[in-house]
Amino acid sequence: MKLITRDTDYALRALCSIAQSKAPVTSVSALVQELQIPRPFLRKILQCLNKEGLLVSYKGKGGGFSLSLHPDKIYLLDLISIFQGDLKLNECVFKKQVCPNKARCPLSKKLALIEEQTVSVLKDVTVQSLVNENQRPEYKV
Amino acid sequence: MKLITRDTDYALRALCSIAQSKAPVTSVSALVQELQIPRPFLRKILQCLNKEGLLVSYKGKGGGFSLSLHPDKIYLLDLISIFQGDLKLNECVFKKQVCPNKARCPLSKKLALIEEQTVSVLKDVTVQSLVNENQRPEYKV
DNA sequence: TGCATATGATACCATTATGGTATCATTTGT
DNA sequence: ACAAATGATACCATAATGGTATCATATGCA
Ligand code: FES
Ligand code: FES
Numbered sequence: 001m002k003l004i005t006r007d008t009d010y011a012l013r014a015l016c017s018i019a020q021s022k023a024p025v026t027s028v029s030a031l032v033q034e035l036q037i038p039r040p041f042l043r044k045i046l047q048c049l050n051k052e053g054l055l056v057s058y059k060g061k062g063g064g065f066s067l068s069l070h071p072d073k074i075y076l077l078d079l080i081s082i083f084q085g086d087l088k089l090n091e092c093v094f095k096k097q098v099c100p101n102k103a104r105c106p107l108s109k110k111l112a113l114i115e116e117q118t119v120s121v122l123k124d125v126t127v128q129s130l131v132n133e134n135q136r137p138e139y140k141v
Numbered sequence: 142m143k144l145i146t147r148d149t150d151y152a153l154r155a156l157c158s159i160a161q162s163k164a165p166v167t168s169v170s171a172l173v174q175e176l177q178i179p180r181p182f183l184r185k186i187l188q189c190l191n192k193e194g195l196l197v198s199y200k201g202k203g204g205g206f207s208l209s210l211h212p213d214k215i216y217l218l219d220l221i222s223i224f225q226g227d228l229k230l231n232e233c234v235f236k237k238q239v240c241p242n243k244a245r246c247p248l249s250k251k252l253a254l255i256e257e258q259t260v261s262v263l264k265d266v267t268v269q270s271l272v273n274e275n276q277r278p279e280y281k282v
Numbered sequence: 283t284g285c286a287t288a289t290g291a292t293a294c295c296a297t298t299a300t301g302g303t304a305t306c307a308t309t310t311g312t
Numbered sequence: 313a314c315a316a317a318t319g320a321t322a323c324c325a326t327a328a329t330g331g332t333a334t335c336a337t338a339t340g341c342a
Contacts, residue, residue, distance in 0.1 A: 001142065001143070001144060001225065001228060001229070001230060002142070002230070003142065003230045003252065003255065004252075005299095005300075005301090006300075006301060006302095007300085007301080027316095027317070027318095028317080028318080029317090038301085038302060038303085039303095040302070040303055040304075041301070041302050041303080043318075043319090044302085044303095046318085047318075047319065047320080050318085050319090051319095057317095057318060057319085058309095058310085058317080058318080059308075059309040059310060059316095059317060059318045059319080060308095060309050060310025060311055060315095060316070060317055060318080061309095061310060061311045061312070061315065061316045061317060062310085062311065062312095062316080062317075063309085063310075063311090063316075063317045063318060064317075064318085065318090076248075084142065087142060088142070089142060089143070089144045106266070106270060106271065107217075107266060107271060110262050110263065110266060111144065111145075113262055114144065114258070114259050114262050114263070117255070117258045117259075117262070118255050118258075118259070121251050121254055121255050121258070122251065122255070125247070125248060125251060129247060130247065130248060146328095146329075146330090147329075147330060147331095148329085148330080168287095168288075168289095169288080169289080170288090179330085179331060179332085180332095181331070181332055181333075182330070182331050182332080184289080184290090185331085185332095187289085188289075188290065188291080191289085191290085192290095198288095198289060198290085199288080199289080199338095199339085200287090200288055200289045200290080200337075200338040200339060201286095201287065201288055201289080201337095201338050201339025201340055202286070202287045202288060202339060202340045202341070203287080203288075203339085203340065203341095204287075204288040204289060204338085204339075204340090205288075205289085206289090
């Protein structure tokens, strides 16, 4: 079971990379160079992030992307939401015949608890928390 | 993100149904009748559970399946393991260039924590815990 | 003994999600 | 004007999921 899919992953890496860049804008080429992500796929992802308001784009020569939010305000949970939809673990195990009394269903309760715990753990993972902090070299890849 | 896939779900329902049955063996026909699961798919699942040692099968007229373990010893986690493989949330976000220092990666730690919590919540979900207990009608479906 | 009824084994198929390409249009610095 | 960048969009390949189809084998019973 993948909690984080490829596009979310790539988006996260790209955002971290842009956040760490000294230049005011970062081009796709620079990111491809650094992250080794397939160029057209990365472009699609960045365009999406732009539409979602996480990036600002600059067209034309010397163009590229820059963050439109402080790295502290870019949450992994938002990326997951964008690329994978809302984190819903399981609506109900009994798909067709829905539980007559969901509130009393023990499994349903446990799934809800797991979801809650998961969100709680992920909620303070931001781009900021992944870069620079203690100079973690792994996130500069 | 689905924590529980269709076959795991169906297997769980079937096992609960067999556990609740008064008869010594339960036929596929009876289960199809009760659970409204596509017959050939259910057969495949039951054959799998038989191979895995969770069910005993009886061929021929009047045949069917019965539990080979006490419902208390049939864990949802085992079903998940059988049908979905081991519950690994994410080996590593950076797929190709693996972290030079995994132990220091904050995201990796969080994913491990989530996995741990998830297992911890699920580990006492057994067939027994889902049937009869307080006569929950929803699990008799 | 023979047959209906049940599971065992296995191969195949349809749909969807994921991961990725390809192409052309538009903007912009020089 | 032109090269260098992104915007938009349609398409494609692979794998996972969910499901079928078919034939072989075992068994209870008339
Ligand atoms: S099975 Fe639907 S909520 Fe319990
Ligand atoms: S990114 Fe691989 S363990 Fe942190």
